[in-house]
Structure formats: structure tokens, C-alpha cells
Amino acid sequence: MIFKKNNLTRIVILGSNSFIGMSVIKKFHTHNIKPLLISRKLVDFESKKSIYKLKKILKKDDVIIFIAALAPVKNIEMLNQNLLMCKNVVEALQFTKPKHIIYISSDAVYSDSKKKIDEKSNTIPTSLHGFMHLIRETMFNELNCLKSFIRPTLVYGSSDPHNGYGPNKFIRFAQKNKKIILFGRGEEKRDHIHVEDLAEIVLLTTIKKITGIINAVSGDVTSFYEIAKNIKKVYPQLIIKTSKRVGPMPHNGYRAFNNSLLKKKFSSLSMVKLSNWIKKKDRYRNI
DSSP: OOOOOOGGEEEEETTTTTTHHHHHHHHHHHHTOOEEEEOTSSSTTTHHHHHHHHHHHTTTTTTEEEEEOOOOOOOHHHOOOOOHHHHHHHHHHHHOSSEEEEEEOOOGGGGOOOSOBOOTTTOOOOSSHHHHHHHHHHHHTTTEEEEEEEEEEEEOOOTTOOOTTTTTHHHHHHHHTTEESSSSSSOOEEEEEEEHHHHHHHHHHHHHTEEEEEEEEEEOOHHHHHHHHHHHHSTTTTEEOOOOOOSOOOGGGOOOOOHHHHHHTTTOOOOOOHHHHOOGGGGGOOO
């Protein structure tokens, strides 16, 4: 898909050095679009001074993509830090008056459900991380501009710095000849989205001025045991172990999504299938 640059206002990415941010930048560059990049090294969003710095940098009718966050939120201190960052950014944007704010939120805002979750599902988070994103969304709702809240599920792909439980960590263990120890039997089923698919959703949201809540999900659920077994097909020497589960199973072991709205709004999107990505060993060499 080719886009005409003259149809775009200036695009600004806040949090450009993040895992997701770098994929979004790469996606824009493939379409010869060069956003203005503002990382936390350039502007410390937690500092009161960031308000004045952003007022000088940002312009009226900018498209703002806000990705900056300390994640995942593990304690009250991190929650407060994230909310302070958002408060300062919102205060600056109230002055500069953007045309469109695109916020990368999280599926953690949703309540647990035995049914498939969609954009209208209840938002009663069970974690500080989910509360943080939901409060941030509410803060951005105060702005008088176009608003898009993209809520991705578990994100995977090369260069992920979080090394969270799941595809990337399992692959890294396999590459280092380390055994995978599953939580329980690894039976909980989750949805995963490739970071490049998420970046494509951000790109299309920007270009097409798509607004509202968007669940960035694949629509498929896979157990962590299945993920480990698929990796073992690529790395036959991999040892997979189960363990005694400590505490309740996250999300009661099941978190699935209805992605019909995503398909409707992004009909050109062809998503990466996790099992196929795992088979392509060359895609994640030295992940």
C-alpha cells in the first residue's frame, strides 16, 4: 500500500526508543514517512520541565503517537510514575492542540471473561498495569481532538527487551540450550500479536484517521505448552519441564478476543500466525 505524504500532517512519536516504537518507526519509514521522534532521553516525561519542552517542540494539528511507559507496572511507585508522565504530556497537548492522539494502551484494561472479549467488553482491570492504561485513556479523553486507543494483547517479535514468559523467552532459552520451565502445565491459553502487525495497525490508524477503541489481537489463542512444543520442533534438543503452580492461574487460564472489528477496519491487514513465525528459524536468529 502506497500513501501520499502530502495528505499527512506532522507525525510525532513520544516514546520512540521502545520495542513497539522502533517497529512503528520502521513501518513508517517503509512508506517514506519520517515522524518526529521524541524519546525519554530527549524529554523526561516525568519531569515538570517536559511540559515546557513539549510546548516548544509540538505544533498545532500534529498527530501524536504516545507509546512511552514504564511497563509492566509492578507496584504503586511505577503506577504513579506512568500517570505523572501522562499528566505532563496531556497538559502540554492542551496547549498545543493536536489533531489526533493515538495511544498504545493494553488489553489488560479488560475484565476477565469466559467469553471472547471485544471492544465493548467490561473494563475492570485486575492489575495495576491495566488500571494505569485505563486511567491514561481517561486522561487523554479530556483532549479536544481525534482519539484512538489501541489495546494490544501479548506482543512478540525480535528485539523484545522485556523477555517476558512466552515466545521470545522460550526461543532465547532454546538458543542457549536452557530448559523451559512452564508455569503449571503451561495450559493457559492466550492471544499473541506480532510487533510488526501492531506497527501496521498504528500506521493505518494514522493514515486513515481511524478513531475509537481498537483491540490489536490475532483472534487466535494458543497455550504456552503448545508454543513450547512448536519451538521444540525447531530446536529438538530443547527440554520442556512443568512445575507446581504457585497462586491462581492468570485470567483463569483463558483470554480470547473477537477480532471482527479489527478485520472490518483493517481489511488489508494480513497478520502473522504465531506457529508459522516459530517455524521460520531465520526470522529470529539471535532474538
